[in-house]
Amino acid sequence: MGRYFWMLGKVFTRPERHKIYIRQLFNEIEALGLNSVGIVVIISVFIGGIMTIQLAYNLVNPLYPTTIIGLGTRDTLILEFSSTMLALILAGKIGSNITSEIGSMKVTEQIDSLEIMGINSANYLILPKIVAVVFIFPFLFILSVFFGLLGGLFVGPTVGVVTVTEYIDGIRYMFVPYYITFSVIKSLVFGFLVASVPAYFGYFVQGGALEVGKASTQAVVSTNILILLFDLILTRLLLA
Amino acid sequence: MIEARNITKQFDGTTVLKNISAEFQPGQTNLIIGRSGSGKTVLLKCILGLYEADEGTIFYDGRNFTDMSQKERKNLRREVGMVFQGGALFDSLSVEQNIRFPLDMFTNFSNREKQDRVDFCLERVNIPNTNKLFPSEISGGMQKRVAIARAIALNPRYLFCDEPNSGLDPETATVIDNLIQSLTKEFNMTTIINTHDMNSVIEIGEKVLFIHQGEKCWEGSKHTILDSGNQTLEDFIFANKLYAQMKKAHTGNPR
Ligand SMILES: Nc1ncnc2c1ncn2[C@@H]1O[C@H](COP(=O)(O)OP(=O)(O)OP(=O)(O)O)[C@@H](O)[C@H]1O
Ligand SMILES: [Mg+2]
Numbered sequence: 001m002g003r004y005f006w007m008l009g010k011v012f013t014r015p016e017r018h019k020i021y022i023r024q025l026f027n028e029i030e031a032l033g034l035n036s037v038g039i040v041v042i043i044s045v046f047i048g049g050i051m052t053i054q055l056a057y058n059l060v061n062p063l064y065p066t067t068i069i070g071l072g073t074r075d076t077l078i079l080e081f082s083s084t085m086l087a088l089i090l091a092g093k094i095g096s097n098i099t100s101e102i103g104s105m106k107v108t109e110q111i112d113s114l115e116i117m118g119i120n121s122a123n124y125l126i127l128p129k130i131v132a133v134v135f136i137f138p139f140l141f142i143l144s145v146f147f148g149l150l151g152g153l154f155v156g157p158t159v160g161v162v163t164v165t166e167y168i169d170g171i172r173y174m175f176v177p178y179y180i181t182f183s184v185i186k187s188l189v190f191g192f193l194v195a196s197v198p199a200y201f202g203y204f205v206q207g208g209a210l211e212v213g214k215a216s217t218q219a220v221v222s223t224n225i226l227i228l229l230f231d232l233i234l235t236r237l238l239l240a
Numbered sequence: 241m242i243e244a245r246n247i248t249k250q251f252d253g254t255t256v257l258k259n260i261s262a263e264f265q266p267g268q269t270n271l272i273i274g275r276s277g278s279g280k281t282v283l284l285k286c287i288l289g290l291y292e293a294d295e296g297t298i299f300y301d302g303r304n305f306t307d308m309s310q311k312e313r314k315n316l317r318r319e320v321g322m323v324f325q326g327g328a329l330f331d332s333l334s335v336e337q338n339i340r341f342p343l344d345m346f347t348n349f350s351n352r353e354k355q356d357r358v359d360f361c362l363e364r365v366n367i368p369n370t371n372k373l374f375p376s377e378i379s380g381g382m383q384k385r386v387a388i389a390r391a392i393a394l395n396p397r398y399l400f401c402d403e404p405n406s407g408l409d410p411e412t413a414t415v416i417d418n419l420i421q422s423l424t425k426e427f428n429m430t431t432i433i434n435t436h437d438m439n440s441v442i443e444i445g446e447k448v449l450f451i452h453q454g455e456k457c458w459e460g461s462k463h464t465i466l467d468s469g470n471q472t473l474e475d476f477i478f479a480n481k482l483y484a485q486m487k488k489a490h491t492g493n494p495r
Contacts, residue, residue: 017345109328112290117342118317 004200010122011130011196024128032094032129032195033136037143043089044144047081048073048151056161069162070170073152074145075179082144083183084231087190090140091223095198098129099219102202103212111203122203130195137191138184182238189234190227197223241265242398242430247286247296249279256282257293258455266397266430269421269444273435274451275476280434281325281402283451287432288322288400289313300398318346321391321429323401327383329375329390335362336371339390346394361389365419381412385419392423399424399431410439417444438480441465450476466490 015021055072102125105111114121149171156162162170201219205211242264249257256279264270272280286293289305298305300316308316329338339361343354362368365385375383384404391399401420405413421444424431435441441448445462450473458473466487468474478484 020344105330108326108331109324110330112285113322113324113328113330115290116288116317116320116322117345118314119345 011126028128028132040140041147044147045151048148049155052152052156066166067170067173070167071173074171077145077148078179082141083186087227091194095220095223096216098198099202099216103205126199133195134191137187141187193226243299245297247293249293260456267428268446270432270447271445272449278451279454319397321396321399323387323391325402327387331375342393365389399429401433
């Protein structure tokens with residue numbers, strides 16, 4: 001805990017060279033952000049589709065209007081799936097990537113090498129990653145909602161549980177814009193966790209390749225637990 | 241000149257370095273030798289400030305490094321080059337980018353000037369035309385050379401090498417040793433080298449510091465080391481059969 005905040009203190013200082021920092025930042029946005037777009041789209045389309053079917057089978061009886069399907073898909077995506085579940089998935093992808101990269105730099109003395117040159121290694125390596133992930137997360141959230149809804153729109157009518165018009169009516173029914181704000185705030189927080197917690201595990205790893213592997217696993221588990229914890233806290237604070 | 245005064249270092253209650261004092265002169269290759277686990281790397285890292293010594297003081301040309309603020313240390317480190325035990329090249333960067341890296345961070349050279357400097361360094365360590373390769377694509381010996389080239393990119397006053405020729409064949413090891421020695425003379429650097437290789441000692445041991453179980457056990461040079469009369473040192477040296485036989489041929493006495 002103490003070391004985590006000590007590290008953050010080192011991370012959040014002014015970068016040595018502005019130009020190099022910007023270059024790093026764009027590299028990280030590409031490596032961590034753009035490279036995650038594919039998986040986000042695929043997962044969201046499937047989950048959106050599956051959710052539509054589930055809602056149709058479980059909720060629809062003559063007493064409920066069919067708009068509940070579109071509405072339910074939309075709100076589940078916005079409130080939980082595209083923010084929290086997606087963060088859990090990306091903690092696996094982005095988080096393990098960050099831990100193994102920084103961890104292997106640590107055990108091969110590349111981090112010492114930076115320090116010897118008089119470079120603040122935490123700032124140089126970790127700051128661009130945190131900024132990149134926090135920046136990209138809200139976009140991935142929006143993307144996920146969009147493709148999730150699209151998945152429902154495609155699957156629902158195809159399997160015949162809802163018509164296109166009913167589904168779209170549902171999506172537009174009783175829309176609460178605040179849910180979006182709420183989830184964007186969540187995704188900013190989750191983005192910070194997904195970058196900083198695995199960075200911590202990598203930065204303080206000791207040993208060799210084996211320990212780096214273990215640290216990656218630990219990092220993903222810890223990040224997931226923290227995401228759920230903050231989900232609970234934020235939901236309580238901002239929604240209920 | 242680098243001076244270490246009464247350096248003591250513990251890890252969780254175990255004393256790894258006991259009251260070590262030594263001076264390292266510029267323009268010559270200063271060697272720290274000792275068994276695996278004797279504390280060579282820890283001593284080097286204490287001198288560099290990668291570990292904080294529990295007691296003692298380090299001076300870089302009279303400047304008290306131990307009492308410096310983080311900022312002052314950072315500035316001093318721009319005068320330091322280091323070759324790590326495993327090379328520690330940045331594996332996401334090509335050979336050329338590795339050597340350019342310190343130039344990008346700390347100079348306002350134009351692209352042309354940086355390129356010239358990179359080419360000069362690569363030529364100096366004798367591996368021209370490897371610019372675009374990545375560390376994983378070159379041999380261990382070449383990695384060491386690139387690490388040396390990167391370490392000298394900013395014309396350091398102090399050069400540290402942690403086992404620069406471990407894992408290399410004897411011939412390449414000698415080449416690396418001689419390279420470090422000639423660079424040391426050429427730029428009048430204060431160079432400290434960790435090694436447990438007796439060949440290096442005989443080749444470039446202008447000053448030799450022998451550490452045993454964290455204590456300074458003997459101090460001298462390649463000219464005096466074979467006749468030290470120090471039992472612990474002799475055990476270390478003559479563990480190597482070749483040197484035992486040399487000694488026998490020399491004095492008629494294996495011990
Ligand atoms: N970070 C650390 N934490 C705890 N103990 C350490 C640490 N670093 C080194 N040691 C201990 O200090 C002692 C000296 O280690 P050091 O790495 O300096 O040996 P060395 O002489 O460089 O050996 P080698 O020739 O194998 O590199 C060893 O017993 C080692 O276990
Ligand atoms: Mg060592």
